[in-house]
Structures are given as structure tokens and as C-alpha cells.
Amino acid sequence: MLLNIASIRKCTESEGIGKRFAIWTQGCLKRCKNCCNPDMQNFIAKNIIDSDTIIKDIKLSKEKYNIEGVTLIGGEPILQSKGLSCIAKYCRENKLSVILFSGYTLEEIKEKEETFDGLHELLKYTDVLIDGEYIDELYDESRGFIGSSNQKVYFFTNFYNKDNFYKNRNYNSMDILINNNSISVNGWPFLID
Numbered sequence: 001m002l003l004n005i006a007s008i009r010k011c012t013e014s015e016g017i018g019k020r021f022a023i024w025t026q027g028c029l030k031r032c033k034n035c036c037n038p039d040m041q042n043f044i045a046k047n048i049i050d051s052d053t054i055i056k057d058i059k060l061s062k063e064k065y066n067i068e069g070v071t072l073i074g075g076e077p078i079l080q081s082k083g084l085s086c087i088a089k090y091c092r093e094n095k096l097s098v099i100l101f102s103g104y105t106l107e108e109i110k111e112k113e114e115t116f117d118g119l120h121e122l123l124k125y126t127d128v129l130i131d132g133e134y135i136d137e138l139y140d141e142s143r144g145f146i147g148s149s150n151q152k153v154y155f156f157t158n159f160y161n162k163d164n165f166y167k168n169r170n171y172n173s174m175d176i177l178i179n180n181n182s183i184s185v186n187g188w189p190f191l192i193d
Contacts, residue, residue, distance in 0.1 A: 001050065001051045001082055001083035001086055002048055002049070002050055002051075002083065003025065003048070003049055003050075003051055003054070003080050003083040003084065004025065004026040004027060004045060004046055004047070004048055004080065005023060005024065005025060005026060005046060005047045005048075005049050005054075006024040006025060006026040006037070006039070006040040006046050006047070006074065006075055007022075007024040007040075007047075008021070008022065008023055008024070008047075008054070008057070009021070009022040010057060010060075010061045010064075010065065011061055011064075011065035011067060012071075014145065015071040015073065015099075015145060016069065016071045016099040016128075016145060017068070017069070017097070017099070017160055017164050017165070018067075018068040018069065019065055019066060019067045019068055020067055020068065020069050020070060020071045020099070021057070021058050021061045021067050021069070021070045021071070022070070022071045022073060023054065023070065023071070023072050023073070023077075023084075023087070024037065024040055024073050024074055024075060025040070025072070025073070025074035025075035025076065025077045025079065025080050025084075026040055026042075026043070026044065026045075026046040026047075026074070026075050027040070027041070027042065027043040027044075027074070027075050027076060027079055027080075028040065028041045028074055028075045028076035028079070028103065029076065029079070030076060030103035030104075030133050032103060032133050032134040032135070032136070033134075033135075033136045034134070034136040035134060036134070036147065037073075037074065037075065040074055040075040041075065051083040051084075051086040051087055052086075054087055055086070055087060055090045058070060058087070058090065058091070058096070059094075062094070062096065067096065068096065068097060069091065069096045069097030069098060069099060069127070069159075070087065070088075070091050070096060070097070070098050070099070071098075071099045071100075071101070072084055072087075072088075072098065072099070072100045072101065073101040074101070076102065076103055076104075077100060077101065077102060077122075078100075078102050078104060078109060078112065078116055078119055078122065079116065081116045081117065081118035081119040081121070081122045082116075082117045082118030083118070084118070084122050085118040085119075085121035085122040085124075085125060086118075088100075088121070088122055088124075088125035088126060089121065089125045091125065092125045097127045097128070097159045097160065098125055098126045098127050098128075099126075099127065099128045099129075099130065100122070100123075100126045100128070100129050100130070101130045102129065102130070102131050102132075103132065103133045103134070104131060104132075105131050105132050105152075106129060106131050106152070106154060109123070109129075109131070123156070126156055127155070127156055127157045127159040127160060128153060128154065128155055128156065128159070128160055128165075129153070129154040129156065130146055130151055130152070130153050130154075131151060131152050131154065132148075132150050132151040132152060133148075133150075133151075134147045134148050134151070135148045135150050136148070138150050143165070143166070153165060
């Protein structure tokens, strides 16, 4: 299954709990004011990658970095549910967690389960959903990688709980990757002034 991927980070500690493999999808309909990833909103072909290739990279990251899970962000991941559901299923079968960020609320997602091929399966293999549009006026630093106070966290499995998300967490973190004369930043880039 082909996916349109904006970016992949094979090991990050800034996109959820513990060491994670992060996948940013390309394309979003929401257009949230002051979105942290505006370049990922347009529906353009960015990096077309087969889900099996990404699964191989996840397996290598587990071996090399001892990641504990995968974070699906974007763009809007549910727009590519079919391919991402294959990845989420692999994670479940291999004891890796899945954190899914969506600009859609859980209620909206449930309404779209028939519209987006694979969405039901993606939710089935998701451990944690962080839902809702980013609302700039509700910006909230208290939950770190969750951008605004309206966004809700749903724990679909026992992989994580509220304590994992809110106690003793250093949320003001970011990753800086320097590679071939380019610099990429993810996590909490607002620390750079």
C-alpha cells in the first residue's frame, strides 16, 4: 500500500512517550491557524513510500534504537488510513505502541469510518488517539506534544495511561538532526528564538 509521506524520523523522543518512530503524512483538509506543519497541508506528492518499506524501517529502528512505538502525525493521518492501518497492525503484532494524532474529533472520525478505507482497522490498532483541531487561541504548553487544550486524549488499550502522559514528563524537548548540510527540527521548536 503506497503512502504519501512528508517526513519520517526513525527515532525521536519528542513525539510521544519514550523513543518513537514518527511518520508525518502529507495532506490535510483542516488548515488550522498557525499549524506547526503548514508545509504538510497541501495535497502534493512528497515521498511516495510503500507501507512494507516503512515497516522494514520500523523493525530496524526497534533493533537499533529500541523504540517502543510509532507516532502517526501530519498532515492528517486518517486521510491515508488504509496504508497506515497495515503499519499499525504490524506494531500491535510486535508489541510496539501506536499514537495517532488527528485534527478530527473522535466523533468525526467515527462518522468517517465508512468514508476512509482502512479507518476502522487503523483505530483498532491504535493505542492512543489525540484528537481535535489545533486551536491557536487555546495553545497549551502543559501537555507538551499536545498543542491546544481542546484536544482530547483517548486510551484505547492498556499500553499507556494518564500517568504516562502527564506525570514526570519533560515536554520541552526537541530533536535536531543534521544530515548532509541540512538541519531538521521536530518536537518543541518554539524553544528556538
